[in-house]
Amino acid sequence: MACKFISNEDTNKWLEALAKDHVVFVPVEDGGSVTFRPFAEGRKPVLDRMPVRSPKEAVFPQTETLLTYKYEKDPENPERTAVSIKETLPRERAVVFGARPCGTRGMSVFDKVFDNDRIRDPYYATRRENTLYITLACDKVESTCFCHEVGSGPADTTCSDVLLTPVQGGFAAEAVTERGGKMLEASFFADGGDKCAEAEAVKKATREMLGEAHDYSDAPEKLMAAFDDDEFWEEQAAGCINCGACTYLCPTCYCFNITDEPTGTTGKRVRTWDTCMSFQYTLEGSGHNPRTVKASRLKNRVNHKFAYIPDTYDKHIGCCGCGRCIKSCPASVDIRAIVKAAQARSVKKESK
Numbered sequence: 001m002a003c004k005f006i007s008n009e010d011t012n013k014w015l016e017a018l019a020k021d022h023v024v025f026v027p028v029e030d031g032g033s034v035t036f037r038p039f040a041e042g043r044k045p046v047l048d049r050m051p052v053r054s055p056k057e058a059v060f061p062q063t064e065t066l067l068t069y070k071y072e073k074d075p076e077n078p079e080r081t082a083v084s085i086k087e088t089l090p091r092e093r094a095v096v097f098g099a100r101p102c103g104t105r106g107m108s109v110f111d112k113v114f115d116n117d118r119i120r121d122p123y124y125a126t127r128r129e130n131t132l133y134i135t136l137a138c139d140k141v142e143s144t145c146f147c148h149e150v151g152s153g154p155a156d157t158t159c160s161d162v163l164l165t166p167v168q169g170g171f172a173a174e175a176v177t178e179r180g181g182k183m184l185e186a187s188f189f190a191d192g193g194d195k196c197a198e199a200e201a202v203k204k205a206t207r208e209m210l211g212e213a214h215d216y217s218d219a220p221e222k223l224m225a226a227f228d229d230d231e232f233w234e235e236q237a238a239g240c241i242n243c244g245a246c247t248y249l250c251p252t253c254y255c256f257n258i259t260d261e262p263t264g265t266t267g268k269r270v271r272t273w274d275t276c277m278s279f280q281y282t283l284e285g286s287g288h289n290p291r292t293v294k295a296s297r298l299k300n301r302v303n304h305k306f307a308y309i310p311d312t313y314d315k316h317i318g319c320c321g322c323g324r325c326i327k328s329c330p331a332s333v334d335i336r337a338i339v340k341a342a343q344a345r346s347v348k349k350e351s352k
């Protein structure tokens with residue numbers, strides 16, 4: 001990857017230039033936490049810590065209108081009715097700036113689910129095609145980080161177009177895709193020179209801070225072995241209050257609900273995030289609910305990330321190790337600890 005350099009001052013100018021023909025999502029302080037919001041002059045991006053909210057919102061908004069509709073009836077001829085539907089495909093070009101590699105990697109799960117050989121979600125696919133990811137490599141780690149254990153790392157380039165690494169006075173910038181390479185042709189970038197070696201040292205040092213990686217490769221098998229162990233799952237879910245924070249903040253959680261919102265004879269169809277941690281998520285029209293207890297809902301979330309997605313998508317773990325769910329859980333439920341407990345549980349049983 002060719003390496004360039006951009007100073008801190010020029011980074012702001014670059015953002016201003018990008019914002020002329022893109023919606024540029026940057027991490028900013030908002031409502032007490034760091035979240036992605038459109039860049040505006042004077043709005044300073046927060047780049048010294050990981051955003052609480054995930055960058056998935058740029059391509060998978062919390063709420064989006066899929067279509068609007070109108071029902072018409074001729075009062076002189078009641079049998080003459082018509083329904084018109086208008087699709088509301090997103091058109092704007094966007095840039096996500098300053099997401100961490102784990103957050104951007106979350107898109108790899110979305111890509112597999114929303115845009116594959118069988119299914120192409122036009123809303124997701126259009127946004128994804130029109131969105132560029134400028135990712136920021138980490139130069140420090142938190143106790144909840146475990147990207148290195150799930151096939152990622154603090155300088156992972158999966159789904160990024162450009163990778164920035166913090167160096168003295170600015171950022172070393174590497175193009176990951178052709179689109180990213182075009183971005184680095186802007187006049188704000190200078191030749192990387194010795195900043196590139198500095199960036200490599202930053203990446204190496206951060207990876208070392210994470211230490212050795214736990215091996216999750218047998219997690220799918222071990223979690224399935226624990227599937228019917230209700231006592232195990234009740235113990236893991238004891239503190240959970242089913243608030244759903246873990247799923248809303250997760251860069252790889254993609255569940256949604258669709259509702260029609262009528263106003264007289266017109267209306268709109270809306271897609272909103274849903275959460276498998278809620279009782280209503282699996283409540284069927286008949287009144288039957290296959291997941292009535294929180295233990296079964298937590299089991300589904302953990303198994304989905306560490307067993308079902310790897311089994312379906314060539315061992316790709318459905319968790320990017322960002323630690324958001326651990327940090328924000330009011331009950332401190334730790335997904336790493338649950339998977340490790342399932343792995344240890346099998347070991348214990350096997351040694352009996």
Ligand code: SF4
Nearest residue numbers: 240241243244246329
């Ligand atoms: S954030 Fe914690 S308490 Fe809330 S649903 Fe998730 S695991 Fe349960």
Ligand code: SF4
Nearest residue numbers: 250319320322323325
């Ligand atoms: S499950 Fe937790 S640690 Fe894994 S990607 Fe989601 S929020 Fe991050």
